Amino acid sequence: MNDPWLPQQAVVIDKVMETPDVATLSLRLADPVAHERFHFDCGQFNMLYLYGLGEVPISIMDMQQGLVQHTIRAVGRISRKLVALEPGANLGLRGPYGNSWPIKQARGRDLVFITAGLGCAPVIAAIRRAIATRPDYHRLVIMQGVKHRDDLLWQEQYERWREVPDCQVLLSASEEKQAHFAWSLGMVTSLIDKAEFDVNNCTVMMCGPEPMIRASLRGLAEAGVGLENCFVSLERNMQCAIGLCGHCQMGTPFICREGPIFRVPDVQQWFLLEGY
Amino acid sequence: MQQSAFLPHRALAQLFEELQSDGYRVVGPTAEQGAIVYRELDSVAGLPAGLVDDQAPGHYRLEQQAHGRYFDWVGTAQGLKPWLFTPEQPLMVAREVEGGLRFESVHETVPPTAVIGLRACDLAALALQDRHFLQGEYPDPHYGARREQLLLIAVNCHRSAATCFCVSTGDGPQVTAGADLVLDELDQGFWVQASSPRGRALLARLPTRPLSGAHKRRSKGLRKRAQVQQRALPARDLREPLYKARDNEQLWQSVADRCLTCGNCAAVCPTCFCSRVDEESPLDASQSTQVRRWDTCFNDEHSYLVGHVVRKSAVHKYRQWLTHKLAMWHDQYDRSGCTGCGRCITWCPVGIDIVEEVHRLCTEVKAGETRE
Numbered sequence: 001m002n003d004p005w006l007p008q009q010a011v012v013i014d015k016v017m018e019t020p021d022v023a024t025l026s027l028r029l030a031d032p033v034a035h036e037r038f039h040f041d042c043g044q045f046n047m048l049y050l051y052g053l054g055e056v057p058i059s060i061m062d063m064q065q066g067l068v069q070h071t072i073r074a075v076g077r078i079s080r081k082l083v084a085l086e087p088g089a090n091l092g093l094r095g096p097y098g099n100s101w102p103i104k105q106a107r108g109r110d111l112v113f114i115t116a117g118l119g120c121a122p123v124i125a126a127i128r129r130a131i132a133t134r135p136d137y138h139r140l141v142i143m144q145g146v147k148h149r150d151d152l153l154w155q156e157q158y159e160r161w162r163e164v165p166d167c168q169v170l171l172s173a174s175e176e177k178q179a180h181f182a183w184s185l186g187m188v189t190s191l192i193d194k195a196e197f198d199v200n201n202c203t204v205m206m207c208g209p210e211p212m213i214r215a216s217l218r219g220l221a222e223a224g225v226g227l228e229n230c231f232v233s234l235e236r237n238m239q240c241a242i243g244l245c246g247h248c249q250m251g252t253p254f255i256c257r258e259g260p261i262f263r264v265p266d267v268q269q270w271f272l273l274e275g276y
Numbered sequence: 277m278q279q280s281a282f283l284p285h286r287a288l289a290q291l292f293e294e295l296q297s298d299g300y301r302v303v304g305p306t307a308e309q310g311a312i313v314y315r316e317l318d319s320v321a322g323l324p325a326g327l328v329d330d331q332a333p334g335h336y337r338l339e340q341q342a343h344g345r346y347f348d349w350v351g352t353a354q355g356l357k358p359w360l361f362t363p364e365q366p367l368m369v370a371r372e373v374e375g376g377l378r379f380e381s382v383h384e385t386v387p388p389t390a391v392i393g394l395r396a397c398d399l400a401a402l403a404l405q406d407r408h409f410l411q412g413e414y415p416d417p418h419y420g421a422r423r424e425q426l427l428l429i430a431v432n433c434h435r436s437a438a439t440c441f442c443v444s445t446g447d448g449p450q451v452t453a454g455a456d457l458v459l460d461e462l463d464q465g466f467w468v469q470a471s472s473p474r475g476r477a478l479l480a481r482l483p484t485r486p487l488s489g490a491h492k493r494r495s496k497g498l499r500k501r502a503q504v505q506q507r508a509l510p511a512r513d514l515r516e517p518l519y520k521a522r523d524n525e526q527l528w529q530s531v532a533d534r535c536l537t538c539g540n541c542a543a544v545c546p547t548c549f550c551s552r553v554d555e556e557s558p559l560d561a562s563q564s565t566q567v568r569r570w571d572t573c574f575n576d577e578h579s580y581l582v583g584h585v586v587r588k589s590a591v592h593k594y595r596q597w598l599t600h601k602l603a604m605w606h607d608q609y610d611r612s613g614c615t616g617c618g619r620c621i622t623w624c625p626v627g628i629d630i631v632e633e634v635h636r637l638c639t640e641v642k643a644g645e646t647r648e
Contacts, residue, residue, distance in 0.1 A: 002417075003368075003381040003417055004414040004415075004416075004417075005367040005368045005381070005382075005417075005566065006368055006379050006380075006381050007368070007370075007379050008379070009376050009377050009378070009379065011376070030376055049370070051370055051372060051377055051564055052370075052555065052557045052561065052564045053555055054553065054554070054555035054566070055553065055566075075582045075583075076582055090376040090377045091377070092370065092377060092379060235581060236579070236581065236586070237577075237578065237579060237580050237581060239551075239552055239553045240551075240553060242412075242413070242414035243412050243413065243414060244408070244409065244412075244414065244416055244549070244551070245550060245551050245552065245553065245568075245571075246549055246550035246551065246571075246573075247550065247552070247571070247578055247579070249600070249604070251604055252604045252607040252608060254608075257412070257413070269519075273522070273523065274592070275525075275586065275587050275589075275591070275592030275595065275596065276586070276587075276596065
């Protein structure tokens, strides 16, 4: 029997501090064969392990120059230490786990991305993939909400995306008071009215705080988007990532096993209720 | 090879000896701290001769009877769960070594283990735990290592406790599958039925006598007595009413007002499978071990996310536990997660009765529909 509990050794090759509390780590698996074999689909996650501290699930942002990239915010006991790692540091890695965004199935459609906060990390992988295969899709709409303008990671990347043909980038800051030319004031959900896409031929991908997703779903439904075309990446307290520990159940699905990405009608009976 | 025979009462000792000579450790029921529990036993002397259990909501007492039957009690405090899904399980050991980290699997040496005394509800729960731990994409090697060493000797219940409701879940009281040997205990001895090749081989080595019609008649009569139970869940898929109840938080307030959210029900439930993963290092930090421990959905940490706890109130916690057990299990594992053992009722410190709560919820859901 394979041991699903055993991590592989990984090494931090590069680190970029995106903000004072957000870092992007680029990792290489110590075993060259395993590293060569490592492949991920955007939307999947890894379990990252720190010696003496334990494991946390972190979504995979990208693979660049053959390195596995994770963007991590220092919020908990383990993520604070992950953000503090420097190149050369060792950690453990299990994964990838979970399913992926339906970007292949969405060929020929408009792609709409809605994210808030650092919730963008799993979506960024999908946006990059879509832009890399731009002709496969009609319009792209990227909506990102933050509290303050300075919270936006990868500002330059968003500016570059504005230059992509038929790609609309909409940004909102909920706690700014002063207007700014490229920004809206308010929640990301207020951007839906400004977004230009074909409600009858679109695939929506969302990630972020649950109240923001619930509000977005209301906005999308009002705009006439069928919820069967909306996908959401969900989060619960995943401790094992292999469907055994039971913590990540949201009603029926185990998020690590059937998710983390769900078609909205498949989870909305749980997601819209408090307490599941 | 014979399938069925009569084993005199005093010859049960020989079953123990045969198992031990085959290298099995024998695990069986014994009285400890006022309850029947499964422990490793040296001989039949450890069995709870003449002890019966009196169970009711929040109540478990042992009483000594004059007879010497070993298996006249109905329920152990715990089923087989701790023997397979152990309350504490090391998962992985990490060491800092020259050039990085080394990760080592944990391999356990599990002796062949014969468990005697299991009831139909215990075997049904075992099948459900097998489904969770072994039949998914990532089988758990630790559960698997223990599971493959088991030989199972079950006993048909001849009484039901006041808390039993296995008839209504379809899991008992008679053992129908999953055991190697099945016993019916009478005053003079046992009707032994072998239901696997290993069971038949074992039976052939025992000093059995031919089974008489009277033994069979007496056993069947006693089995029938066990079918008379004071509690019954509605004998149907409860998803529809429970999902309706789920959507109305008010319906859960009356039970939440009593629930201490202690998690005893989940701890004694033979199918509850939740665990948390802890990291432990000795003081010299020479290694670090990941340890799995039982957890329950009644703990805040169970639903902790950065910034908030998804299920903080007793309403949300109890609703999660009950709807998962009786409704979501159908979607996850194609059947209810309850085998009717009644342990959650007996061991609830305030005597909350899952059967009563389900009937109340179903009634109130129905009343709500009529009002509409």
